[in-house]
Amino acid sequence: MFNLPETHFNFGGDEYIYAEISRDMRIESNFKAIAVTEELRKREIPGVIDIVSSNASYLVRYNPDIVSARDLLDYLKEIDLTKSNPEKLNLSVRIVEIPAWYDDPVSREYSMRFKSRHPAPDLTDFEYVMKVNGFTDKESFIKSHSETPYLITMVGFLPGTGWHFPLGLQPNEIIQAPKYNSPRTETPERGIGIGGAFNVIYPVNGPGSYQLIGRSAIPLVDKTDPLEETSFLARPGDIWKYRPVKESEYNEIESSVRSGTYHNKVKEIDLSPLEYVQKGKKYIDELMEDF
Incomplete structure (x- = not known):
């Protein structure tokens, strides 16, 4: 056993x-x-x-x-x-879809603003993460990152910050990146970052040192659906799945969030640590089949 x-x-x-x-x-x-x-x-x-x-x-x-x-x-x-x-373990968690605009202009702007703190100041954060992970094609990188489900392992730092780790991958398959040499004094709200093997979405504007690769179209701190009992979207044990969106859909989602008409895509599941240990990626693929 x-x-x-x-x-x-x-x-x-x-x-x-x-x-x-x-x-x-x-x-x-x-x-x-x-x-x-x-x-x-x-x-x-x-x-x-x-x-x-x-x-x-x-x-x-x-x-x-x-x-x-x-x-x-x-x-x-x-x-x-x-x-x-x-x-004997069974976790009742959710799969939550995160619409994400990759390589957006705001993330690029912050890359340039704080390039003196960056390990490769001639590259944007997005370009740097692509390079250190061996990607030469932007769409291939986005496909690889967004097809991976991520487990919310903890919530903290700035209130509502959800730290998430890739599920079902071997160590050599995980997209990773070094952090900034020294932290930014500002990070855009809803900025998606990578530091080491961890991903994070910054819920509000604040300091940060993870490489910025895009922005979430939905807020992490709010009182809109599906937050219900808490104002934080991130819950330890939940699984987040990114869905790439273009500028037009990103703006549409932002507008519907502001008007209170946006409903996030969420699926309630029972997560079995035993099946994950035994089957790894195959088990995660089974959980994601209908999502």
């Missing part, structure tokens, strides 16, 4: 317990972090103030006047152990 990675626990001062599942980014570790933190929220343990899942770890903040560190640690270990068997 295949077990998910063993978790190592550490105390952070008097109010935090840090749980490290693995030091490297592994999809299996992220599945476990999401499953454990979801279970923790369901149990509503007295004294637990906040629960945050990350790429391959999670953090619990607690009130030591209500629950002792040792008692909470024992409780966390019990929950963590129950989430170490992938046969």
Whole structure:
């Protein structure tokens, strides 16, 4: 039987317990972090103030006047152990379509504005990502990037920022890129970036160091469909799928979002970590068949 990675626990001062599942980014570790933190929220343990899942770890903040560190640690270990068997894990998540305008003029403008901070100042961010990944044709790059489903592994940095990692690919198949030598002081709202093997969409204007390859036509922080219970589109465990759009459709979507008439394409699914471990890309392709 295949077990998910063993978790190592550490105390952070008097109010935090840090749980490290693995030091490297592994999809299996992220599945476990999401499953454990979801279970923790369901149990509503007295004294637990906040629960945050990350790429391959999670953090619990607690009130030591209500629950002792040792008692909470024992409780966390019990929950963590129950989430170490992938046969017993099933995550209820969504597949969400992200309409994306690749190599848009705003991204190119920011590339030029901050080129002194860039590892290749003579190239735009889009051109640089193409080059370091061996692409010579723009459409081939867009096809490769947009056909890959991405798992939301964590939410953070700027509020609502969804960090996402490619699913079902071998390491040599993943589009990757070095970050800026020093961060930009500004990044366009809804800018799509790549740093290392991770992708990100910046929800608002702010600093950033990922290579900008395009922009999302839909917001990440809003009260429009399908956000419902939260103002953040990104949810850990969800799968994002990019769909390339041209300028005219991008503008149409922006307009319908502003008028409140846009409805994003979303599919509710049950995600099995066990089937992903066993079947990899084949399993992801099966999930995406009707989307």
